[in-house]
Amino acid sequence: MPGWLTRIGERSQRVDTLASGFAAHRPAYLVLDQRRAPERCAALVGQPGWHDYLTLFAGTPLAPLLEASPWLIELRMGSQAWQAATALCQEQRIGWAFQPAQDARLDGLSDHLRQLFVLDDPHGGQSLVNVQDPTAWTAMLAAGSATAYAQLIGPLGKVVTPTPLPHWQAWQPAEATGDAEALSLSHELEQALKESPRAWWLSRATDTPLQALPPEWLVRLGRLAEGGISSWRGRQRLLPLIRHADDATWHNAQPILLDTSLTEAQKISELERHS
Structure with missing residues (x-):
């Protein structure tokens, strides 16, 4: 199994509701x-329990993308605004939550988050990371070293993320140990970010928690993608092949996947016929 999936279970625990991970007061x-849901998000502003918010790209090199900027919102637990925002995170998985161990200023929290959107990558350049996306954020928390994990959590305290399934994951608070290093994308983290959308799809399609996914399923889904089969409908049709086919079947599938004369639909039909 990819190491980042294993570490989800090591660094977090399942909780049934978002509120159960936080102090109510x-x-x-x-x-x-x-x-991703501009009308529903705009409707949050001013609802009972809404305290304040910041646009996270403001004052950064990403400021030209301000209209697309993620928000950092401060809410009262259990309020009308909290319930509406929680539904957005769970139903559409467009956000995640945290609660610092001590009282914190919105500006200070935003400063920590703003440094995470653009990171040096292992190819000598820089990459944009969609920290606001629970899929990417989960991969970041799970794939990094213990030091990197502590730096990512930083002042956020208790972090709770949605999952592909109805439950949530509450991540362990972490304190930085040793000398702090400049956060960057390692090869492992870059690979985890690439794999994470596939892992979330597999988790949802098979009703399997991320950390319990068999490693061969993710490898097989990756092979389909490399062979040009990336549509939701195509992956769904080939789910029995992903879950149950033996090594010989997958060996015989390689010529089909590598045949550039076949369309995606033709490859799917051939794979179904030979599986």
Whole structure:
């Protein structure tokens, strides 16, 4: 199994509700990808329990993308605004929540998050990371070293993320140990970010928690993608092949996947016929 999937279970625990991961008497914070549901997110502003918010790209090199900027929101636990924002995270998986161990300022929390959107990558350049996306954020928390994990959590305290299934994951608070290093994308983290959308799809399609996915399923789904089969409908049709086919079947599938004269639909039909 890819190491980052294993570490989800090591660094977090399942909780049935978002609120169960937090102290009820203190405010909580959400990082929300408002561009994916602009009307519903705009409707949050001013609802009972809404305290304040910041646009996270403001004052950064990403400021030209301000209209697409994720929001950092401060809310009162259990309020109307909290319930609406929680539904957005769970139903559409467009955000995640956290609660610092001590009272914190919105500006200070935003400064920590803003440094995570653009990271040096292992190819000598820089990459944009969609920190607001629970899929990417889960991969970041799970794939990094213990030091990197502590730096990512930083002042956020208790972090709770949605999952592909109805439950949530509450991540362990972490304190930085040793000398802090500049956060960057390692090869492992870059690979985890690439694999994470496939892992989330497999988890949802098979009703299997991320950390319990058999490693060969993710490898096989990756082979389909490399062979040009990436549509939701195509993957769904080939799910029995992903889950149950033996090594010989997959060996025989390689010429079909590598045949550039076949369309995606033709490859799917051939794979179904030979499986």
